Amino acid sequence: MCPINNGNERIQSNESSMLSREEIKSIESWISQMGKYQFFKTAKQKMVTAKKTLKFKYKMIGYGYNRIVYDLNNGYILKIALCEVGLIGNANEAYIYNNCNEEAQKYLCPVKEFGSGWIIMKKMGTKVPLAIMEYTKLIELELKFLRYGIIPIDLRLDNVAFSEDNEMVVIDYGLFTMDLKSPVLRWFD
Ligand SMILES: Nc1ncnc2c1ncn2[C@@H]1O[C@H](COP(=O)(O)OP(=O)(O)OP(=O)(O)O)[C@@H](O)[C@H]1O
Ligand SMILES: [Mg+2]
Structure with missing residues (x-):
């Protein structure tokens, strides 16, 4: 797991206890080429391209404008950046989770590991009733x-x-x- 930084530092050691060397390489390859797709209009277009490039065995359980999210099937999820904002978002989540006060931490989804372009967090039930x-x-x-x-x-x-x-x-x-x-x-x- 890489050291937590202040969100500006982009060079990170890229080891994981959950991802294989090949999976990390695949993420690095995607991150190095994702800039080509920055002009895609929709989040879906970016997600489809990332998914095709990454070729992961895991089930995709969600995506947003900035990250694609896979279920690692062990109680954790993996978020991979789809764009610059996604890179900053991952680094920011790792930084905030590890540096905020203990009380605030209770209200944040726990971060397990973080590397260049990716972050692993606890899997949560996401069905929030709109009441x-x-x-x-x-x-x-x-x-x-x-x-x-x-x-x-x-x-x-x-x-x-x-x-x-x-x-x-x-x-x-x-x-x-x-x-x-x-x-x-x-x-x-
Ligand atoms: N910890 C989690 N446990 C279960 N599902 C998750 C988790 N984190 C994210 N997801 C799923 O993946 C989706 C996208 O994740 P997230 O919101 O972090 O991506 P994003 O690209 O930053 O989103 P946005 O478009 O809001 O910026 C979520 O809406 C949710 O369905
Ligand atoms: Mg979101």
């Missing part, structure tokens, strides 16, 4: 993060899940920041 109570919980969660010094950019119901003890946890905190000088915030200049 008014869930929106209330989401707002409460937002306030908690702000209290802990984390700006929860892009916190929405699509990006949360429930833990075994029925606590709302964030599965996509790639755009959260603890640092007002973060590269994440530079996009909003």
Whole structure:
């Protein structure tokens, strides 16, 4: 597992206890060519191209604008960047999870390993009912993060899940920041 950095550093050791050497190589190859596809209009187009290039044996369980997500079938999921923002998101999640305060950590999906372009996290049940109570919980969660010094950019119901003890946890905190000088915030200049 590579050392956690501040989200700016891109050179990481790329070892994993869960991914094989070939799988890491396949990710490196995808990351080195993904720039060619940055003009694709939809997330689906990027996901399909990444999937074809990666040729993983794992089942894809989700994707967004920035990452493709595979189920490693051992209680963990693997997120691979689909673009620059995905690279920053992965590094950012690893950094925030490992550097935030203990209280805030309870509300973040645990990060297991992180490498160049990829991150492994605990698999969560993602079916969040779209009820008014869930929106209330989401707002409460937002306030908690702000209290802990984390700006929860892009916190929405699509990006949360429930833990075994029925606590709302964030599965996509790639755009959260603890640092007002973060590269994440530079996009909003
Ligand atoms: N820890 C997890 N456990 C189970 N499924 C997950 C987990 N993390 C992500 N997923 C699935 O993969 C999808 C995409 O993941 P994620 O939201 O992290 O990608 P993204 O590209 O950063 O998304 P966005 O478009 O919101 O920026 C999620 O909506 C969810 O369905
Ligand atoms: Mg998301």
